[in-house]
Amino acid sequence: xxxxxxxxxxxxxxxxxxxxxxxxxxxxxxxxxxxxxxxxxxxxxxxxxxxxxxxxxxxxxxxxxxxxxxxxxxxxxxxxxxxxxxxxxxxxxxxxxxxxxxxxxxxxxxxxxxxxxxxxxxxxxxxxxxxxxxxxxxxxxxxxxxxxxxxxxxxxxxxxxxxxxxxxxxxxxxxxxxxxxxxxxxxxxxxxxxxxxxxxxxxxxxxxxxxxxxxxxxxxxxxxxxxxxxxxxxxxxxxxxxxxxxxxxxxxxxxxxxxxxxxxxxxxxxxxxxxxxxxxxxxxxxxxxxxxxxxxxxxxxxxxxxxxxxxxxxxxxxxxxxxxxxxxxxx
Amino acid sequence: xxxxxxxxxxxxxxxxxxxxxxxxxxxxxxxxxxxxxxxxxxxxxxxxxxxxxxxxxxxxxxxxxxxxxxxxxxxxxxxxxxxxxxxxxxxxxxxxxxxxxxxxxxxxxxxxxxxxxxxxxxxxxxxxxxxxxxxxxxxxxxxxxxxxxxxxxxxxxxxxxxxxxxxxxxxxxxxxxxxxxxxxxxxxxxxxxxxxxxxxxxxxxxxxxxxxxxxxxxxxxxxxxxxxxxxxxxxxxxxxxxxxxxxxxxxxxxxxxxxxxxxxxxxxxxxxxxxxxxxxxxxxxxxxxxxxxxxxxxxxxxxxxxxxxxxxxxxxxxxxxxxxxxxx
Numbered sequence: 001x002x003x004x005x006x007x008x009x010x011x012x013x014x015x016x017x018x019x020x021x022x023x024x025x026x027x028x029x030x031x032x033x034x035x036x037x038x039x040x041x042x043x044x045x046x047x048x049x050x051x052x053x054x055x056x057x058x059x060x061x062x063x064x065x066x067x068x069x070x071x072x073x074x075x076x077x078x079x080x081x082x083x084x085x086x087x088x089x090x091x092x093x094x095x096x097x098x099x100x101x102x103x104x105x106x107x108x109x110x111x112x113x114x115x116x117x118x119x120x121x122x123x124x125x126x127x128x129x130x131x132x133x134x135x136x137x138x139x140x141x142x143x144x145x146x147x148x149x150x151x152x153x154x155x156x157x158x159x160x161x162x163x164x165x166x167x168x169x170x171x172x173x174x175x176x177x178x179x180x181x182x183x184x185x186x187x188x189x190x191x192x193x194x195x196x197x198x199x200x201x202x203x204x205x206x207x208x209x210x211x212x213x214x215x216x217x218x219x220x221x222x223x224x225x226x227x228x229x230x231x232x233x234x235x236x237x238x239x240x241x242x243x244x245x246x247x248x249x250x251x252x253x254x255x256x257x258x259x260x261x262x263x264x265x266x267x268x269x270x271x272x273x274x275x276x277x278x279x280x281x282x283x284x285x286x287x288x289x290x291x292x293x294x295x296x297x298x299x300x301x302x303x304x305x306x307x308x309x310x311x312x313x314x315x316x317x318x319x320x321x322x323x324x325x326x327x328x329x330x331x
Numbered sequence: 332x333x334x335x336x337x338x339x340x341x342x343x344x345x346x347x348x349x350x351x352x353x354x355x356x357x358x359x360x361x362x363x364x365x366x367x368x369x370x371x372x373x374x375x376x377x378x379x380x381x382x383x384x385x386x387x388x389x390x391x392x393x394x395x396x397x398x399x400x401x402x403x404x405x406x407x408x409x410x411x412x413x414x415x416x417x418x419x420x421x422x423x424x425x426x427x428x429x430x431x432x433x434x435x436x437x438x439x440x441x442x443x444x445x446x447x448x449x450x451x452x453x454x455x456x457x458x459x460x461x462x463x464x465x466x467x468x469x470x471x472x473x474x475x476x477x478x479x480x481x482x483x484x485x486x487x488x489x490x491x492x493x494x495x496x497x498x499x500x501x502x503x504x505x506x507x508x509x510x511x512x513x514x515x516x517x518x519x520x521x522x523x524x525x526x527x528x529x530x531x532x533x534x535x536x537x538x539x540x541x542x543x544x545x546x547x548x549x550x551x552x553x554x555x556x557x558x559x560x561x562x563x564x565x566x567x568x569x570x571x572x573x574x575x576x577x578x579x580x581x582x583x584x585x586x587x588x589x590x591x592x593x594x595x596x597x598x599x600x601x602x603x604x605x606x607x608x609x610x611x612x613x614x615x616x617x618x619x620x621x622x623x624x625x626x627x628x629x630x631x632x633x634x635x636x637x638x639x640x641x642x643x644x645x646x647x648x649x650x651x652x653x654x655x656x657x658x659x
Contacts, residue, residue: 043520043521043522044520155608169609169610171609172609199387199388199547200387200547200549200588200591200592200593201387201587201588201591201606202606203591203593204590204591204593204603204605204606205605205606207593208600208603208605226520226521227593228521228595229592229593229594229595230593232593232594232595232596232597233593233597233598252597253596253597256595256596266522267521267522268595270521270522270524270525271521271525271550271595272524272525272528272550272551272553272554272555273550273554273594273595274550274553274577276554278532279529279532280525280528280529280554281525282522282525282526282529283522283525283526286490286492286523
């Protein structure tokens, strides 16, 4: 495997609040290779969004990353960077698309204002001497904005630049977000549930578009979703998270065909799909509360195969076949 | 043939879009801007069966649910429940027989009411015998998978799945014959969704209720329903038995919708029929088939005449001038 572009090691994160301490991430380990699309799946509260926000340095101020955590981007630890250094990584190094494009686009600026801002910053970073206030430069930025909107399939891009976010449909807004995220030519794009708010026909459009744009740009992607079927469409590899840890990490389609961790197996079998029995498989109980200090395997209380030993140390990810890692005492 | 519980005929619900404050006698503001949310929907639902309604956001599925239950007054059309035509005025008597579970259990439960009071409230309409009501509430808690310790909790002390169980409990406490389920699992995680779907299946087996199951999720609707109706722009474009519709869709929109549903094995991108363009505005829709601007098979007749639902196979109805033959 080539040198990973992103490698997360033992990432532990807590949120401090009036109601006490919440353990969001409890030792996450994962790698993304250059040009790879990594799917991250898990249920709400498993820490998948916190992972993305920690990576791009946008965590809220009440969060605390514990000692010993590492997020290496091209070999450099993002967690020890200053704000100024991190600012340079954002956009040109790592960019992000959020779940709900209506709240992540600024409602009082036009699409053009927001998109050309990304284009302009990228241009200034490439050429420090560039005078971005010159008319010729401004026209150049606008042209690039138009070409980006055309590339993401927005009809009549010239007039779309003049519109405000509320004038576009959800699918169109998400296309704008994708064009903004890619405009600075990032090496890694984080996509946090990019299609969860969209209709299924629009989702199919956006997934296909993302896959082709990312392939053209040669960027790596961390695709976060609660939907196993969505990540199956574009990911090379999938990581399954549960209660703040990675429980399984395997290539596609192996993870769907031969899931090893009891949680992954249960998650796959509880989905309604053609040919499923009238009574669906269920996972009993609920995920552990984030307020409890993690100990042992977090899935043990719901697991059909749990033994005494599961309450001991939290199992580490083990490679059981080439590229297939699982954190379970059964293997 | 099973007995019919609910029949809906040419149900319409229009909303004024913008404009003046004045209403004409049919309750529509005279602005010329009218949203055709539900635009002539007819269907029937048998006792102890489930009709799934599937469609994308804005197609009118929630408005349909509300209009069937008279939670919003239909603009025109008739709803027959056990052969009796429903009117706004008689709903107080009929309401215990027809209940609803809403999508979001975080906003459909009163945050200041205890769990037991939430479930007991519908009973105050039916009878006032408190001892019996208390017993009934405790039985319901058991049936929906909540324990006695939850009786005095407030909604915010419960998880999403538990709240939805509570909402189901509130709906079935009056022993209704019809329950409308409006996206009952859309706000839930996959593992919780399975729990709620199984609960609904069990309750139906036990009490022989009929469900009108509304969802945007094709797989969930397919799992739960005997018959499925596909809605687009306020109209049913295709209806049939679950298997027939899913394996042999005939309306071009149904074909696109089904092929867009992601599956666990990566789909061949060429098999996914990509939809063209955007959903048109439901304000003053153009004449003809509402899907014609996006349909690859549209001809001039599609843009002029609105197709009617016609039977093309046993119990399989399609509203299309050129139903496709899906043979693969």
